[in-house]
């Protein structure tokens with residue numbers, strides 16, 4: 005399909021562009037700026053400004069087979085309604101899709117209800133006040149022969165961006181991770197690449213007059229998100245909850261209210277009806293050991309294949325951390341190759357072969373985390389061969405609540421990993437205590 009996309013340069017729009025192109029569609033990007041953008045898989049670029057609906061007249065030419073409207077509202081309900089008019093009119097009677105991007109904030113606080121679905125009444129917070137009216141304006145086009153669809157994304161993360169990046173920045177600035185509102189606040193979340201796949205599914209096969217929640221995880225504790233954001237910022241400290249009035253001084257009242265919004269929202273309908281399969285790591289995992297913490301990579305060409313290998317290596321190191329923190333001997337041992345692995349501990353004890361490593365682990369791991377544990381961050385990956393990697397890890401001692409133990413030295417684990425049968429495993433490992 006030839007798809008007209010507004011908001012194509014944005015956070016979500018960039019991911020949607022890539023996934024549309026990968027699915028074989030042609031993206032016609034509507035941008036404010038006439039500046040040509042290199043490196044974007046756009047079929048064509050068109051100039052237009054959604055704050056000026058007249059500039060959109062003629063944007064939806066007869067060869068445009070679908071429209072995805074991702075640019076944010078202007079702040080003026082009449083202007084935004086006129087934008088829908090301009091985008092929808094040429095589609096009338098064609099059955100072609102118009103996908104409008106709203107957001108889960110139109111539902112307001114979900115209270116005691118769990119995993120609220122698309123049928124729930126809207127109760128928008130101030131920031132998205134008139135958005136339900138725009139949704140209705142779009143859906144009404146179904147009666148005019150437009151395949152009108154609304155997608156309501158949850159809070160998007162991944163690619164090092166979106167709202168979680170703000171929490172990382174704040175943690176770095178303040179030296180302590182922050183979140184806003186009440187202690188128990190929860191966010192529905194979605195990985196931006198999973199969300200982009202939902203837009204592709206919606207444009208390809210959602211029926212006219214339908215609304216879809218783009219939700220990967222229904223209700224993530226924002227305290228955990230903040231702690232992980234702190235970790236991404238290199239700040240190992242217990243998060244502090246900031247009253248919303250204080251948050252307003254940083255973000256403005258409307259956005260602070262949005263950050264403090266407690267919601268539990270379901271994304272089940274899109275999975276069932278559209279076959280959407282959001283499968284990427286959750287928001288906390290992504291902050292802890294994903295795109296918010298760039299690492300140095302050597303010895304392999306830049307590109308999605310290397311990215312995927314690095315992500316798999318980071319998951320392996322996250323598994324080491326998880327097994328250690330939770331005293332899971334079997335899971336810890338499963339990261340090693342069966343064939344002759346070697347592990348030298350931070351105190352210089354060398355364990356040769358799987359049996360020796362297993363016996364030692366089963367002896368020392370139980371009870372090891374009662375008073376302290378450690379976090380493991382990949383810092384550098386050197387691909388010696390496509391399936392052999394030397395990995396430098398930073399190991400920091402923490403209390404069980406994740407707070408850095410200031411007076412205890414760090415470790416510098418070094419792993420030689422081997423990929424066999426599609427899985428990375430530890431062939432050899434050495435830890436060294438960092439003296440200073």
Ligand SMILES: NC(=O)c1ccc[n+]([C@@H]2O[C@H](COP(=O)([O-])OP(=O)(O)OC[C@H]3O[C@@H](n4cnc5c(N)ncnc54)[C@H](OP(=O)(O)O)[C@@H]3O)[C@@H](O)[C@H]2O)c1
Pocket residue numbers: 010011012013014015016017034035036037052053054055056074075076077105106107108156157158159160161166167
């Ligand atoms: N990010 C989230 O977590 C989230 C969650 C729920 C809903 N949403 C909604 O999803 C949509 C996209 O969000 P995002 O996070 O990708 O936003 P973003 O990164 O700020 O991108 C906004 C995009 O819209 C374009 N745009 C802004 N004003 C425009 C105008 N007057 N005319 C034409 N284009 C204009 C921007 O183009 P320029 O390059 O010209 O600035 C940019 O491409 C928004 O409607 C947002 O409310 C986002």
